[in-house]
Amino acid sequence: MSSRSASVSASPGPRGEARAGSTLSDAQKLAMLEDLEQSGLGWFWASDADGRLAYLSASIAERLELPLGELVGQPVAQIFQPAAEDGCAKPLALRLGSHKAFSGLAVRAAKRPGGAILRLAGHPVFGPSGSFLGFRGTGADITEEWYREEETERLAWFDSLTGLANRHRMAHLIESTITAFRAAKRNCAVMMLDLDRFKQVNDTLGHAAGDELLKQVADRLGRAIDRDCEIGRLGGDEFQVMLPDLDDRGVLGEIAMKIIAMVKQPYSLAEGRCVIGCSVGIAIAPHDGVTREEVVRSADLALYAAKNGGRGQFRFFSGELENEAIFRRRLEADLGTGLSERQLFLKYQPVIEAKSRKVTGLEARICWNHSQRGEIDEEEFASILEGSSLVGEIGRWAIREACSHAALWPDSVRVALGVPVPLFTDETFIEVVAEALSETDLPANRLELAISEAVFFGDANQVDRTLGRLFKLGVRLTLDEFGSGYSSLAYLRRAPFDTIRIDSRLVAEAGREDGRELGLIRAIVALAGALEMDTLAGGIETMALNDALTQCGIGYVQGPIYYESAERETVEAEIMGEGWRIEPSSDRTARARRRTVLRKINVIHDDHSYEVTLRNLSRTGALIQGLMDVPKGTQFVVDLGGGQLAVATVTRSNGDTQGLEFEQHLVDDGSGGLVTRNRVSPYALASAGAPLAALSPGSYKAMTGAPGEGQSIPQFGYAPNARSEQA
Template identity: 40%
Template sequence: MSSSSTTPLIQPRVDARAMLGLRDPGDTIDWSRIRAAQLHAGRRSALLFFSAQVGGAALSALALMPLAPHGLLFCWMLLTLGAATWVTVRRLGWRDPNALTATLADVRRTGPEGVVMGLIWSILPLAFGAIATDRASLDLWAATTLVLITAAMTMGMLPLASLSFIAILGIPCIVTLALTGAPLLAATAAFLVALIGVASYSRARALVLLRANEMALAERDQTVSLLLREFEDASSDWLWEVDAQRRVVRASPRLAASLGLEPGTLAGLPLLQLLAGPAWETGKFTQELHELAEKLKRREPFADLPIPIEVEGDRRWWQISASPKFDERGAFAGFRGVSSDVTEQRRATDQIHRMARFDTLTGLPNRLHINEALATALAEADKWGARCAFMMIDLDRFKAVNDTLGHPVGDRLLQRVARRLRSLVSETEMIGRLGGDEFAVVVRDARDTARVEALAQTIIDTVSRPYELDQHTLYIGASVGLALAPRDGRTAETLVRSADLALYRSKDKGGGVFHAYEPQLHVAAEERRVLEIALRAAVEKGQMQLAYQPVVNARTGGLLGFEALLRWTHPELGAIPPAKFIPLAEEARLIGAIGEWVLRTACDEAARWEEPARIAINVSSEQLHNPSFATLVAQALAASGLAPERLELEVTESVFLREGTAAVSVLEQILDLGVRLSLDDFGTGYSSLGYLAHTRFNSIKIDRSFVQAAARGTREAIAIIRAVVALADSLGMATTAEGVETEQEHEMVQTLGCTRAQGFYFGRPLPVHEARLIVSRNGNETIRARA
């Protein structure tokens, strides 16, 4: 953008015939305008041409006066002056002197002028060249040379005329000198004529090139001007210039309008004053304006520099680019630049930035923003030797709301929770949503541990208050895991892991509490990790076994079958209790493979037993949500040869809690195979009667907690067992009492009407060989306690 920059001249190919006016090539050069330039140049040199002709004729006449008749010379002079007058008048009288274009005919008409003048002047060397004395000959050739040179100068812009004149006059001169015995002079004349011809042609070509460049530059200037006008009229951008003192010397009217000022008021004002607005008086400039001032001071170009502008109380954003300009001496002359209003783009960018760092559902900071805030808090704590804290919050019983009432209700519940949580934090804390029903809190100042723990308890109490939503009263809770830095971790990753482990402990305790991180939690987590690795290889290495617990007729004590119970004995860790590895298998997505092994193994074993002994197998909800599970059951029955009615699958109510579940369809397919279904742990969960109405269960299992409570005389437990038995009888289902451990409990479940029983009173879970022995020896006998 510097004013000292130059535009290189174009060098087009010049068509010689077009330049002579013999044809119109129609190429990229506008030859009509070139021809007009040639004729205008001839017009300007017409009087000089006439003067040269008069002077040359007078000199020639003086040289030949002693040799030639005066009358003949007089006639030749009249002829020469008449022809020169004719040519001069023709040139001066060419159409409109302001004409911009000329035709081929206009240029061709100059050819006869050169021919006529050449023929007239060729009379002298032809008539007198051979008889002139040495002195007269020298004067004659001097005059002729003068005429040739002046013709090249005054007629060169019209190459058709000038080359015709030079050729017609030059050839007789060369021939005459050669015939008079002066070959050296003839050769000199030939060289001179050729040189004058080339000079005339070059002069004509230079005129063509000059005019072509002028036209190209003019067209380029028009294009640039047009583009600039369109640019300023159709866009939100504007141009400006400042001098060396950074005062505005030129500015687009749009610039003044964008500042809310009149166009004529900008000249002479400092650019920084215009951009600073009201802050110019106070001196409180933005960082961006300071940066602009530094760049102007250092006289360096800059591009797309964002500047905040206050226009009539509204914050706008401009984007400015500029380059320094210099005068013809190379001295700094100011800046020339362009500005544009990018407020809308800036707002859109800010919105995108917000969307990238804030949760769209709750409006709270998202995981990315929380991680950034935690990293900042850790850096500040490390710098000042302070402490910060991180909490992870998980909602208790939220999944049940989602599954029973649907995700739209769950989303609105999350919004209510977010509003409550937002009201609890101060300026030194940030609360955000990590995803799902997980939230987190970054506490920048955790020097007071008691205050941090009080905040954790307040979060639990606040979230646990009931919610009125869509005519539903909803009860959820919260579990919190707390970690302090630098005690529990010096990096964001370590601190998050510590808080997560603490949250895991809170969930293990039943939820509704907070737990601070302890080193033992890491040990437990490492144990789970090692256990998961071992669990993945347990089936392949044959470390899994099945134990079989007898299920008996509650009235007679006769054996009905067994429930297959999974056991795991690790060669190094020993016996791992099911309560420890079954949840781990579900978390690690291993329950499907393990469940398939249990199903196939139990079916193979039960097929060896004498009929009608049945086998009962617990099935997880993850297995039933697999659409191919019914096919797997069919394959296990076919491979083992076990009759379908001898297989009973036990499921819990959690199977039905997922919204849009496919489990009901899978269960119907299993029933169609002839397999029996049992609803396990009935009464401990939601106990919806809809489950029994939608699925054809064959039996209901009463949890051992009710059996033991009833044995102690608890009226509520007794009432629940009676109600379940009555419900099962009305639906044609059997009832199985779990956890019967004493004769008193056995008599009680008999009295209450339970049809089946199992527990330590009838036998502990047995290894496979003992189960086979019982089936073969005591299949029709009463099973006694085998504790």
């Protein structure tokens, strides 16, 4: 027996005889221990007084896939490292250095970090004089148990599909972070993300494609955010991001736009290519809530507003959103009543031949005359309808209604309308179209149906059959949203389209100076010409864009500079004449959809607050009205509400009106509005005694900490009309 086995031999009793109960010789005992080692049921190790490995069962070395000769004599603390990757520096070295017994320590070989996991136990050995001789211990292979527990823990805290944090982990992280940050008066931003058009991919390409898509989205999110954060998938197509120590809404807006831009890029899946979108809601603690529940709820409301605003957008939370969200849900619930009580109606926008300016068709847009809200225009109605269970039923109503109207128009004017994907894939769709044409005696070639590229996500055979039956029926077909990111020549080869409608976002971007999008539009026009198809561009808002598109060879145009959507009676009065022609005009502009800026705000000078009227607002400055004799160079703190304070200088002054220039530019709020980058912390407001919104106009000494008591003295007087408003 080798000398390295001597440490495990039986110790003699006080009189030299074997301990009670032992009937084996030393050789038999050593043979038994070697059998035990080789069986894998028991492993042994020993170190010397300097912490170097003196003995190791050969079977352990084999399990670690390391030569035994290279291990003996090496420091034990360098041979093994903790199995858990938790950043612990020297737990084994500390245990060995303390000369105290230990057990249950999970380790792995430092040279084989992905290999076997061992559970070590050891006890110190001391000589007769009390000197430390080293450690003796045992080991056990717990590899399977370790990885099984690790997987169980991973499933409990991480999403099994994407590897991101799951709902429970995100809730725990946000809760603990906000709680800790509340004591330290630090900020924490939370983003809620929802994928747009993901359901279409899942429904048409299948759940396997949807799962692969979610994996790719998770990867893109990780690459889009280049700062400390935690990203989680809450379930379905909903994601969440926590960004600690960030309250700059300019930076947050840039991150949100980068996420939106990266998520909407085309995806290549085994089942085909697709494009989706992303909407983002943003809330910041402590401004939008001081608990996890409050902040997440605020981010949810902001996300809901972003989706309702047209999708592919981001929104910051504001106090107005809660009422907006409640009212929006009521509208969605009222949709069935709106259909049954005939509150829905169609408006029409002319389709104009670019060269002759002649109106050749009218595109139907669905609007809603709500009993309480009043008229809901086509853009807002489309966002309400999307995702509704009534989308198919309302689509059927629109086809019948449009055909009945067009039957009364001149034969030279077609009617066009879009077909929702759920209606196109409905088995009764062809019968709906045929019945509408038959009941109204409308020739099939006067009905033009716009088919979204999204229908091609579905069963190819079913799509081809439906398109073929529409072609036999004689209906004209338009491929809608071409150039939106997942366009394919295969669609044009497979389907009998008459017109290609260029995606509105591509048209809008074509108005920029770089001209890259115009090059794409020229290519689409050339492709359409080769396939003997017409081209249509909508949403044209400027003469410059119109001229550029016309030079590209666009066949048909639409947009505010030609004609906005109008009531049926209005357009019918025009088309019943000799021939309706419309010349573009720069005097016509799109309806303003932004919230009005005309409102009362406070401006602070020294320690006094004045109420004024905000006339307009830009990134760089504002125009206020209400104060008299304010000299140029005067500095104000402009209170835009909700803790938004902007330092501004008067750059021009005329009577009761002043032009202000901001010291720091405002940033986009995601919905066409402007906000300050940062807000006054609620902690600072609380230390002043009350939220800023609750402080009455007058002295701001409590906030600034200025000395003195009593009411401040105003330096500027109100204009006569403003003074009457103050009374």
